[in-house]
Amino acid sequence: MVEMTAEKNAYAEAFEIIEAQAGPSWLLPIRKAAMARFADLGIPTTRHEEWKFTNVAPIRKLDFALAEVGGHGVTPDRIAPFVCDGATGGTFVFVNGHFDKGLSKTGQLPAGITVGSVAEAVSANAGLLEQHLARHATNEQDAFLALNTALMRDGLFVHVPKGLVVEQPIQAVFVTTSESDPTMAFSRNLIVADESSQVTVVEVHVGLGTIPFLASSVTEIVVGDNATVDHYRVTREGELPDNGFFVGTTHAQQGRDCNMRSFVATTGGAIVRNDATAWLGGEGSDFTINGLTMIEGRQLADNHLCIDHAVPHCTSWEYFKGVYDDDARGVFSGRINVHKDAQKTDAKQTNMSLLLSDRALVDSKPQLEIFADDVKCTHGATIGQLDDEALFYLRSRGMMREAARSLLVFGFCRESLQEIRFTPLKKQLEALVFERLPHGNVFLED
Amino acid sequence: MMGLFDNANVKTTPGKVEKQRIEIEKTKMLEIRNLHASVEGHEILRGVDLTVNAGEVHSIMGPNGSGKSTLAQVLAGRDTYEVTEGEIIYNGKNLLEMEPDERAREGVFLAFQYPVEIPGVNTNYFLRAALNAKRKHHGQDELDAMDFLSLVKEKAKTVQLNEKLLSRAINEGFSGGEKKRNEIFQMAVLEPTLAILDETDSGLDIDALRIVSEGVNQLRSPDRAFVLVTHYQRLLNYIVPDFVHVLVRGQIAKSGGKELALELEERGYAWVEGESAVAS
Ligand SMILES: Nc1ncnc2c1ncn2[C@@H]1O[C@H](COP(=O)(O)OP(=O)(O)OP(=O)(O)O)[C@@H](O)[C@H]1O
Ligand SMILES: [Mg+2]
Numbered sequence: 001m002v003e004m005t006a007e008k009n010a011y012a013e014a015f016e017i018i019e020a021q022a023g024p025s026w027l028l029p030i031r032k033a034a035m036a037r038f039a040d041l042g043i044p045t046t047r048h049e050e051w052k053f054t055n056v057a058p059i060r061k062l063d064f065a066l067a068e069v070g071g072h073g074v075t076p077d078r079i080a081p082f083v084c085d086g087a088t089g090g091t092f093v094f095v096n097g098h099f100d101k102g103l104s105k106t107g108q109l110p111a112g113i114t115v116g117s118v119a120e121a122v123s124a125n126a127g128l129l130e131q132h133l134a135r136h137a138t139n140e141q142d143a144f145l146a147l148n149t150a151l152m153r154d155g156l157f158v159h160v161p162k163g164l165v166v167e168q169p170i171q172a173v174f175v176t177t178s179e180s181d182p183t184m185a186f187s188r189n190l191i192v193a194d195e196s197s198q199v200t201v202v203e204v205h206v207g208l209g210t211i212p213f214l215a216s217s218v219t220e221i222v223v224g225d226n227a228t229v230d231h232y233r234v235t236r237e238g239e240l241p242d243n244g245f246f247v248g249t250t251h252a253q254q255g256r257d258c259n260m261r262s263f264v265a266t267t268g269g270a271i272v273r274n275d276a277t278a279w280l281g282g283e284g285s286d287f288t289i290n291g292l293t294m295i296e297g298r299q300l301a302d303n304h305l306c307i308d309h310a311v312p313h314c315t316s317w318e319y320f321k322g323v324y325d326d327d328a329r330g331v332f333s334g335r336i337n338v339h340k341d342a343q344k345t346d347a348k349q350t351n352m353s354l355l356l357s358d359r360a361l362v363d364s365k366p367q368l369e370i371f372a373d374d375v376k377c378t379h380g381a382t383i384g385q386l387d388d389e390a391l392f393y394l395r396s397r398g399m400m401r402e403a404a405r406s407l408l409v410f411g412f413c414r415e416s417l418q419e420i421r422f423t424p425l426k427k428q429l430e431a432l433v434f435e436r437l438p439h440g441n442v443f444l445e446d
Numbered sequence: 447m448m449g450l451f452d453n454a455n456v457k458t459t460p461g462k463v464e465k466q467r468i469e470i471e472k473t474k475m476l477e478i479r480n481l482h483a484s485v486e487g488h489e490i491l492r493g494v495d496l497t498v499n500a501g502e503v504h505s506i507m508g509p510n511g512s513g514k515s516t517l518a519q520v521l522a523g524r525d526t527y528e529v530t531e532g533e534i535i536y537n538g539k540n541l542l543e544m545e546p547d548e549r550a551r552e553g554v555f556l557a558f559q560y561p562v563e564i565p566g567v568n569t570n571y572f573l574r575a576a577l578n579a580k581r582k583h584h585g586q587d588e589l590d591a592m593d594f595l596s597l598v599k600e601k602a603k604t605v606q607l608n609e610k611l612l613s614r615a616i617n618e619g620f621s622g623g624e625k626k627r628n629e630i631f632q633m634a635v636l637e638p639t640l641a642i643l644d645e646t647d648s649g650l651d652i653d654a655l656r657i658v659s660e661g662v663n664q665l666r667s668p669d670r671a672f673v674l675v676t677h678y679q680r681l682l683n684y685i686v687p688d689f690v691h692v693l694v695r696g697q698i699a700k701s702g703g704k705e706l707a708l709e710l711e712e713r714g715y716a717w718v719e720g721e722s723a724v725a726s
Contacts, residue, residue, distance in 0.1 A: 388526070390564045393616075396522045397576035397632060398550035398583075407575065411566025411615070 011038065011147065014066045014184070018151055024122055026130050034134075034149035041143035050141070053331040053363040054273060054302040059245050064184035064214045066151075067096035072177045074208060076103060079175055082206045082236050086424030089168030089200075090115060095175045097153035097185035107168055113199075114159040115170055118188060121157040128159060133190055136220045137251035139306075142275065144247040148218045152188035155217070160197040162224075169200040169230075169422050178211035178243065189219040193227040195255075200230040200422055205246055207238035212270070217248040225255040225282060230262075230421060234429070237268020241297050244268070249275040254314075256282030263420055264291040264320075265429055266301045267436075273302045280307065280314040280342075287314075290419040293322035293330060294433055302331035305349075309342040309375075318349040321416040323409055324360035334379065335367040342372045349379040354386065354412055406437035473500040475537060475640055475671045476521075482531035483513075483520050490516045492696035493532070498640070501668040505682060505707060506675045508693035509715045514675045515559050517693065518644040521673075522556035523549050536640065550576070551583040553639030557629035557646045559675075564616040569628065570598060572616065573635055580636060601634040605661050623654040630661040637665065642673045647681040659684030679711035692718045 015035050019028070043060040044051040072095050083091060090107030092115070093100045099117035109115060114125060122129050134149050156172040176185045193199055207213050223229050235246050246269045252260040266272045272295075278287040293301040307316045322330045332351045353362040366379040386408050394404035413433045420426035476498040483491040490513045498504050508514055520527050521534065523546030534541040541549060564572075578588040589597065602609050605627045617625050626646050633641055643662070647655055662672060662685050674685060682690075682704060690706040691698045692715065700706065700718045710718070 387562075387564075389562050392522075392524055392546060393558065393562045393564065394567075394572055394576070395545070395547040396550055396556050396558075397573065397636065398547050398580045399572065399576045400547055400579060401545070403575060403579070404547070407567055407572055408564070411564060413566070415566035415615075 010063050010065060011151070014151055017066060024126065024130070027122070027133070030134050031150050034146045037140065038143055038146040038150055041141070041146060044143055050304065050333070053329070054271065054300060056245070056271060056273075058212070058270065059214060062182045062212055062214070064182045067177065067183040067185060069096075069098050072096060073179065074100070074103060074175055074177060078208055079103065079173060079206070082204055082238075083173055084171060084202060084204065084425045084428050086422070087169045087171030087202060089166065089170035091171040091173060092117070092156050093173045093175065094154060094156075094187055096177060096183060097155075097187045099154050107170070109168055109170075110164060110166060112161045112164050113166055114157070116157055117154050118157045118190060119154040121190075125157070125159065128192060129157075129190070132192055132220060132222055133188070134220075136222065136253040136279070137218055137249050137277065139249075139275075139277065142249065144216055144273070145218060145249050145275070148186050148188060148216045148249070151186040151216075152218070153186050155187040155189035155219075156191070156201070156203075157189070158191045158199060158201060160193045160199045160227075162194040163196045165198040166200070169202055171202040171204065173204045173206070174215065174217055176207045176213045176215040176244070178207065178209040178213035180211060182212045182214070184214040185216070187217045189217070191219065191221045191229065191231070193221070193223050193229050195224040196226045197224065198228040202232040202234070202422065202425060204234045204236060205248070206236045207240075207244040207269075209238075210240050210243060212243045212245065214245045214247070217246070219248075219250045221250065221252045221260065223252055223254045223258040223260050223285070226257045227255070228259040228261070231260070232263045232265070232420070232422065232425060233274065234265045234425070235267070235269055235272045235274070241268055242270040242299060244270055244272075246272045248273070249277065252278040252287060254278060254280050254282060254285045254287065257284040258282065259285070260287045261421070262287075262289040264289065264303060266291075266293040266295065266303075267432060268295060268299055269301070270298070271300045271302070273304065275304045275306070277306045278308065278316065279310060280316065281310050283311050283313045285314050287316040289318050290416060291320035292413055292416040292429070293320070293324075294413060294436065295323075295328040295330070296325035296436070298327045300329040300331070302333075304331075304333045306335040307337070307347065309336065309338045309345040309347065311339075312341060312343040312345070314342065315346040316348070319416070319419070320351045321412065322353045322362065323356060323413060324353065324362060325356040327357070327359045329360070330362040332362070332364040332381070333367065334365070335369070336377060338368075338370040338372050338375050338377065340371045343374045345372060345375040345377065347375070347377045351381040353381075353383040354409065355383065356386070356409070402438045409437055410434060474535075475500045477535040478532070479534075480532035481517075481520070481529065481534065483516060483527045483529050485516070485527050489530070490527070490696050491520065494693070494696070494698055496691065496698060498671045498673060500671055502689065503666070503672040503674065503685060503687045505687040505690045506673060506693055507677065507690060507707065507710055509719075512693045513696040514693055515644055518556055518559075518642045518673070518675055521642055522546060522554060547579070550636075551580045555633050555636055555638030555641045557626075557633060557641070557643040559644040559648070561617050561625045561629055563618045563620075565618055567616050568614055569612045569616050569632075570594075573598075573632060577635060597635060601631055604634060604664065605631045606657050607631050622649050623651070626650060626658060627654065630658050634661055634665065639669065640671050640673070641665070642675070644675045645677065646674075647676050647678060655681065656684060679707040682707045694719050
């Protein structure tokens with residue numbers, strides 16, 4: 001165990017607050033165990049294999065405190081730039097880990113679906129919650145996951161019953177505010193899609209204020225047999241480019257013949273660490289995850305993927321792209337574990353990074369652990385600058401240098417954003433990418 | 447009523463008009479003098495001299511690796527090639543001092559021997575930006591999406607290019623022939639002053655060759671010039687050149703009229719290489 005620093009005490013203090021609050025009896029032992037686990041692990045250092053390239057010393061040094069409920073000064077206007085229009089299933093806003101009804105908007109949803117806050121569901125849907133909450137994302141080596149389990153406040157709860165197809169995308173916006181002191185917030189989401197159901201959930205993470213904050217968010221997704229879940233995780237630069245520390249895990253627990261389609265977009269934050277894990281536990285299921293990172297300045301984005309092919313005949317597809325400018329750093333780690341019996345696994349992993357400056361840096365690490373013999377696993381990674389030949393081609397037609405560069409970067413990003421099925425989000429992110437580029441005479445098509 | 451033969455005008459202008467006409471006919475569009483270019487310290491062009499007047503079509507032939515593409519790329523401004531000696535004057539301006547995009551806006555166009563694929567960027571999208579950059583440069587109004595679309599429809603038809611391809615990523619998944627027709631399509635849209643076609647005919651079947659040639663012939667005009675790099679005399683049956691040059695080891699070894707192409711077709715390049723070896 002590492003030395004007991006002041007920061008650790010801050011987390012311990014926070015735990016005392018959480019512990020003192022009323023909660024279901026089954027949850028407390030889980031929280032306690034998680035807190036003990038966290039105390040054991042401590043905030044990771046770069047000596048930790050999974051944190052080798054992501055130095056979270058700034059997080060370790062800061063003394064974060066749990067933000068108070070309410071009185072946060074967040075107005076609809078202030079979050080409007082980050083909210084995606086078109087989430088017809090409703091927009092649920094969480095401020096500092098607490099559900100904020102006033103900022104949220106209800107949507108049109110079919111009968112049978114349950115959508116709301118986890119805190120409410122703990123009593124209203126006690127059975128489901130006890131069955132699933134903190135039961136699936138259980139990586140024992142992940143200190144931040146343990147911390148989230150210990151300190152989780154609230155989050156989005158979605159339950160789609162058997163056979164129900166929900167056409168209306170549901171959005172959850174997680175806002176962390178930090179106006180005077182470093183704050184921390186812990187949100188925890190649970191999505192349960194029963195057999196043959198379908199649903200789309202969008203998560204947006206953003207920080208408001210000018211003081212450093214720690215935003216921890218974990219989403220557990222239970223994909224039932226033959227169900228389809230589309231999940232988006234968007235981490236946005238808030239009012240300042242580099243005061244946000246985002247650590248999060250999205251875990252998919254998959255049954256038979258089901259589809260989990262995920263998209264991870266990161267456009268800012270001092271440090272953004274996204275762990276995406278999937279357990280393919282039923283034959284014939286597919287996990288698809290695409291990602292686009294676009295960062296600059298001294299921002300760091302780390303996408304850590306871990307997919308377990310536990311049974312035969314499953315497919316997984318990972319396609320992550322990143323654009324790094326200035327001193328930005330990117331980390332990609334893609335672990336694929338093919339278990340002993342998982343024959344006919346078909347897994348493909350691609351990571352493409354575009355460096356726009358000499359100082360930007362990317363570490364990309366595939367890790368394939370294959371214990372079955374009849375499988376197809378491929379991975380490829382490219383890290384490079386803009387293609388000179390392509391740049392010359394565009395310029396040879398008369399496009400100014402800057403415009404041609406912008407267009408190439410835009411094209412690189414757009415190719416990835418094509419994978420977003422929820423069109424309003426795709427358009428929003430396209431516009432965001434476009435705004436970041438020097439316009440030149442490039443224009444944005446409808 | 448204004449008379450067709452306004453005496454005052456006739457009196458003051460005939461000399462001037464006559465002179466202008468002669469000047470236009472003989473306008474030197476491109477003048478390459480003693481051009482040397484190298485890549486990674488390796489000299490590829492070793493003193494190229496070539497003059498192209500407005501309205502002319504020049505064909506450049508020569509064995510593999512003789513420097514034809516290098517010449518074409520140097521004209522377009524590719525900076526992988528270092529010009530170590532010589533000069534290029536284009537419409538009275540020092541071409542070598544101009545950026546590639548500035549050259550394009552001034553009317554230089556290169557149809558690439560190997561057009562690049564550019565994921566995520568569709569042809570229409572970038573071509574409109576390119577065309578508008580050029581129009582702006584010449585003080586013309588920029589085309590809006592609707593005007594551009596009708597222009598694209600018209601030009602795509604002339605090269606029989608499926609319009610659907612144009613809203614796809616540039617050259618991605620295009621067949622060889624489609625890539626070449628896309629080059630000619632872009633040329634038709636941009637209406638260059640000096641068009642350099644680097645082996646646009648290579649690998650085309652006869653139908654595609656006809657289409658490409660037709661695209662070029664439609665653009666031929668007294669104030670435009672073409673430099674056609676080709677390996678095959680066949681192209682010259684469809685686009686009849688005024689001059690044929692043979693590039694050997696980075697120098698123009700022989701120049702002649704269109705008959706020279708036929709002679710090359712029959713006898714190969716060896717005899718020219720021999721002649722130039724004797725000459726140098
Ligand atoms: N970027 C480069 N790096 C190194 N060598 C090059 C490069 N570009 C061209 N060369 C060399 O320069 C010489 C001339 O090449 P170039 O492409 O100009 O010939 P070419 O006449 O167009 O040939 P082809 O008929 O095959 O198209 C060749 O020997 C080629 O290998
Ligand atoms: Mg060539």
